[in-house]
Amino acid sequence: MKLLVTGGCGFIGTNFIRLMLGKHPDWSIVNLDKLTYAGNRLNLADLERDEPRYRFIQGDIGDRELIMDLLADDAVDAVVNFAAESHVDRSIDDPSPFLTTNVLGAQNLFECARQRRVGRFVHISTDEVYGTLGPDGRFTEATPLAPNSPYSASKAGADLMARAYFETYGFPVIVTRCSNNYGPYQFPEKLIPLMYLAATADRPLPVYGDGLNVRDWIYVDDHCLGVELALLKGREGQAYNFGGDAEETNLAVVKTLLAILDKPESLITFVGDRPGHDRRYAMDYSLAARDLGFAPSLDFATGLSRTIDWYTANAKWLEQVQSGEYQRFMESWYEARS
Numbered sequence: 001m002k003l004l005v006t007g008g009c010g011f012i013g014t015n016f017i018r019l020m021l022g023k024h025p026d027w028s029i030v031n032l033d034k035l036t037y038a039g040n041r042l043n044l045a046d047l048e049r050d051e052p053r054y055r056f057i058q059g060d061i062g063d064r065e066l067i068m069d070l071l072a073d074d075a076v077d078a079v080v081n082f083a084a085e086s087h088v089d090r091s092i093d094d095p096s097p098f099l100t101t102n103v104l105g106a107q108n109l110f111e112c113a114r115q116r117r118v119g120r121f122v123h124i125s126t127d128e129v130y131g132t133l134g135p136d137g138r139f140t141e142a143t144p145l146a147p148n149s150p151y152s153a154s155k156a157g158a159d160l161m162a163r164a165y166f167e168t169y170g171f172p173v174i175v176t177r178c179s180n181n182y183g184p185y186q187f188p189e190k191l192i193p194l195m196y197l198a199a200t201a202d203r204p205l206p207v208y209g210d211g212l213n214v215r216d217w218i219y220v221d222d223h224c225l226g227v228e229l230a231l232l233k234g235r236e237g238q239a240y241n242f243g244g245d246a247e248e249t250n251l252a253v254v255k256t257l258l259a260i261l262d263k264p265e266s267l268i269t270f271v272g273d274r275p276g277h278d279r280r281y282a283m284d285y286s287l288a289a290r291d292l293g294f295a296p297s298l299d300f301a302t303g304l305s306r307t308i309d310w311y312t313a314n315a316k317w318l319e320q321v322q323s324g325e326y327q328r329f330m331e332s333w334y335e336a337r338s
């Protein structure tokens with residue numbers, strides 16, 4: 001299988017490429033990534049010695065000429081699109097790049113892949129397109145899309161475009177919607193690595209609102225295995241939910257993390273809430289279980305300990321990714337909430 005993976009220098013893309021090249025000796029992957037603040041080429045630098053099995057290209061999914069070139073002459077059997085602006089808080093600060101990449105960039109990829117007659121396209125979406133839940137129930141694929149943040153609205157926009165491409169052109173697209181991932185290489189703007197950094201530096205841990213918002217956590221490898229299943233077995237035109245069966249309040253996550261690191265709960269600081277903050281996500285993934293054989297394998301306590309061990313062993317990576325741009329956003333965002 002010859003794959004074009006986009007956004008492979010980000011958190012999930014990095015884990016996906018490592019896992020797939022490890023599992024499938026006969027696969028080759030071209031990784032196209034723009035290298036935004038969230039993309040780090042060094043994540044996969046060791047694989048660059050393995051050309052032609054792995055090749056990195058810096059570029060934008062919105063660049064029509066580049067994508068048409070990459071997909072020319074049956075160069076690619078399938079596309080897996082991870083590339084996105086992915087942080088909800090940044091989308092509140094400035095929605096524009098979210099529309100450019102997550103909607104227009106995705107549509108450009110669909111269009112180029114359609115024109116080049118690519119046989120399969122997996123588009124990575126998110127549980128956030130469904131909006132928010134009350135205390136009971138889970139999202140199914142039949143739940144109406146009701147996004148509440150500029151990020152989730154942009155992801156929902158691409159999901160609807162994927163649907164339209166399937167219905168209108170018979171475009172062979174499969175959409176995956178997963179819950180909150182955690183694990184190695186996650187950028188430290190997201191809850192778990194951000195709190196790890198604060199706790200290990202004995203700085204306050206900024207919990208939004210009352211800390212009782214619930215997320216359904218899944219270890220990143222379990223998500224990546226779901227994407228592989230969707231690629232190999234998914235029904236064209238179908239969206240599949242993936243979840244981790246691990247609903248936790250943010251406060252519980254932060255307390256568990258502090259306990260593992262042997263740090264005091266007095267570091268927890270409640271700060272102003274995220275505007276439009278979804279209260280609860282939970283995924284019903286029975287369709288993916290039935291159609292694809294998907295099931296998450298790692299429980300949250302084991303996955304969190306494994307993740308913390310990775311961050312502890314990779315302090316240099318964490319230091320490297322905290323660029324000037326990262327510092328600027330963090331300072332202005334958290335200053336406004338204190």
Ligand code: NAD
Nearest residue numbers: 007009010011012034035036038039060061083084086181
């Ligand atoms: P990330 O922010 O860590 O990585 C995104 C990557 O995309 C980066 O390497 C970045 O450089 C690249 N990129 C951004 N704009 C690009 C463009 N225009 N052209 C090419 N590359 C570009 O994100 P992530 O957490 O790895 O998420 C990957 C995908 O999975 C996203 O589509 C996200 O919506 C989805 N998702 C994430 C989660 C989660 O919990 N992290 C859960 C469900 C779905």
Ligand code: DAU
Nearest residue numbers: 086087088126127128179180189190191206207208213250
């Ligand atoms: O659900 C899937 C989504 O999960 C993905 O589509 C997104 O790309 C990914 O970023 C993630 O979105 P969340 O908004 O759920 O993740 P985040 O890590 O930003 O926040 C998790 C929860 O923790 C959320 O309820 C907000 C809260 N939080 C977050 C930060 C950064 C805090 O309380 N304090 C913080 O400083």
